[in-house]
Amino acid sequence: MHALGKVLRELNNYFKRFYMNHYETVFILNPVLSEEQIKETVKKYEDFLVSRGAKMIAKEDWGLKKLAYPIQHKKSGFYHLFEHAAENGDSINGLEVEFGRDERIMRNLTVSLDKHAISWAERRRARNNKKA
Amino acid sequence: MASIEQQAKGKKDGEIRYLTPLNIETSKAKKYCMFKKSGIRYVDYKDPDFLMRFINEQGKILPRRLTGTSLKYQRKVAVAVKRARHLALMPYVADLLK
Numbered sequence: 001m002h003a004l005g006k007v008l009r010e011l012n013n014y015f016k017r018f019y020m021n022h023y024e025t026v027f028i029l030n031p032v033l034s035e036e037q038i039k040e041t042v043k044k045y046e047d048f049l050v051s052r053g054a055k056m057i058a059k060e061d062w063g064l065k066k067l068a069y070p071i072q073h074k075k076s077g078f079y080h081l082f083e084h085a086a087e088n089g090d091s092i093n094g095l096e097v098e099f100g101r102d103e104r105i106m107r108n109l110t111v112s113l114d115k116h117a118i119s120w121a122e123r124r125r126a127r128n129n130k131k132a
Numbered sequence: 133m134a135s136i137e138q139q140a141k142g143k144k145d146g147e148i149r150y151l152t153p154l155n156i157e158t159s160k161a162k163k164y165c166m167f168k169k170s171g172i173r174y175v176d177y178k179d180p181d182f183l184m185r186f187i188n189e190q191g192k193i194l195p196r197r198l199t200g201t202s203l204k205y206q207r208k209v210a211v212a213v214k215r216a217r218h219l220a221l222m223p224y225v226a227d228l229l230k
Contacts, residue, residue, distance in 0.1 A: 026178070026219055067220035068180075077220070081178075109219055116173035124176075 020055065020085035022118050023092060027099060027108040028077035031064060041104050042080055048098060049084050052091035058083040058125055071106050083113075083121060163200025167208075175208040177215035180222045184229075187213060191226040 027045075029038055046056060062079035071077070086092070092110050099108040113121060167175070176182070186194055186201070186209050193213050196206040216222040223229070 028219065068217075068223040069220055069225075071220055079219075107219055109215060111177075111215065114174075120174040120176060 020087050021089075022057070022083065022085045022113040022121075023054075023110055024113055024117075024121070025082045025084070025092075025095065025108065025110040027080055028067075028071070028106045029080065030072075030104050030106055031074055031076045031078060033078070033104060037104070038078055041102075045095065045098070046082070048095060049082065049086075049091055052086070052094055054084045054086040054091040056082065056084050058121070060128075074106065077106055165200055165202040165205060167205040168202055172205075175205065175212040177212040177219070178221070180216050183209070183213050183216055183222060187222070187229070189227070189229045191217075191223045191229055 029041060033041070042059075042061075046059070050056060058081075060081035060083075062081065064076055065079050066076050067074070084091075096108065096110065099105045166172070186199055188194055193210055196203065199206075201209060213222060217224050
């Protein structure tokens, strides 16, 4: 039994090299920011993820959207989406701490994507590209 | 066919009898899980328009006895709605949403 567990663990480690966990992060930026500040902020977090060993898969800019309820007395916000992949959650732990410290970020949400979510994200991207 | 008098003297008390059988549709359309039917595997929290089908006017998540969603997908719908609420794509509380 012990030997079997060891073999399984080794197999798991072996296959881990070939796949990465996919994550999706959506964050809402303060609407009072200028266009340059927004670009700078998005760039900052993109660089942050890459520096922590994550791979950027897709970026989306949803633009200024109306919020369903006020957040920090604001009625709208700039929505941005990152899809990224990493071998472990280290990059995300750091990212969420940074988001929490940053006053420009009003909300953030990071979710891990399962296989159905990944295939849906791919189809969604293809559809959006076709539209654009 | 029994006569009216015979029907009026029917054995069961309080039972309503009609001269002609009433033509009322009693079988309702069967509810179904739209995720299973249309093959949707992932419930996307980024699509509030779609999730609108699973909440009521006040923004509450509808029970699956009303929507017909299977348990597996009802759980996913609930998570998706909650994520959408966190990102202010959907309201936590609302009035006259539809």
